[in-house]
Amino acid sequence: MKKVVLAGGTGFVGTYFSKRFTELGYVVNVISRNASNITWDDKEGIIQALEDSEILINLAGKSVNCRYNEKNRQEILHSRTKTTKILGDALKECKNPPELWINSSTATIYRHAEDRPMSEESGEIGTGFSVDVAKRWEEAFFSYQFQSTRQVALRISIVLGAGGGVMIPYKNLVRFGLGGIQGPGTQKFSWIHIEDLFNIVLYIRDHPHLTGVFNCSTPNPITNRELMNSLRVAYNRKFGLPSPAWLLELGAIFIRTETELILKSRWVIPDRLSKEGYIFSYPTIEDALTQITKNN
Secondary structure, three states, X not given: OOEEEEEOOOOHHHHHHHHHHHHOOOEEEEXXXXXXXXXXXXXXXXXXXXXXXXXXXXXXXXXXXXXXXXXXXXXXXXXXXHHHHHHHHHHHHOOOOOOEEEEEEEHHHEOOOOOOOEOOOOOOEOOOHHHXXXXXXXXXXXXXXXXXXXEEEEEEOEEEOOOOOOHHHHXXXXXXXXXXXXXXXXXXXXXXXXXXXXXXXXXXXXXXXXXXXXXXXXXXXXXXXHHHHHHHHHOOOOOOOOEOHHHHHHHHHHOXXXXXXXXXOOOEOOHHHHHHOOOOOOOOHHHHHHHHHHOO
16 A cells, blocks of 8 residues: 655644545554654654655644744754654665655745745845754755655745634634734735645655755745735625734734744745646635635
8 A cells, every 4th residue: 555654744734634645545654742653752663654655744843833932942943853864864774765755844944035036046045043944954854865765845835724724813813803914014925725735745746856945835925915905805804903013023922922924024936846837726815715714
């Protein structure tokens, strides 16, 4: 039977991937901190799961939706680099390793951009904590080289889908009348529908010449103003109070998160995927929100 290994497979994206792979007839092995799955300290269990698998997908990493104090910074970094190293070392022990290793990365690796879009070839790497994490994550991944295992890093933008992820707080904001612009409203919002993210994995699986880094984002990024307007339309709310940057800073402290998640302008385009011929199922925010609101 076809086998896939999902590392960090218990979150929003991992749960969705597990369901979809199961529907396609795969046996899904999950590696996580949860004792009901293969755990990260079970070296032999990880090697055994990888043996004869078709794909390894690493989604592991502590959520960045937290305050960036020193403890959380260390956990955010190590939950990405250490798990990548565990998987790379395990692959070296396999007799019949998976043909494809897909590792998560993040579109946050690029600089704050309101002047031009960032592609894989011409995008400028930014500075700061989140960027440093992304760089070290990719360095850990590409420090491994295998003869029989193809490696792809996905620089994933904000994932939208029904029933989880960022759609829950966005939906609540809009429904409680707080669905106005956030900060200046000019910052770019690069996003991808969760089904397109899954289909990109299948597309890479089916095109064995594809390796390296891919931006996973819609070809139609929007501004925060456009995002919030589209959300109000989708949830049938005519008005939404704006949230100026100072208020977001205050609120971020209260709910223990960082304003970077909202105020950084992520203008990322999927240049390589587009050139390779991938067709998005949900290319526009209207397409995505129509599907999400039907199922949420």
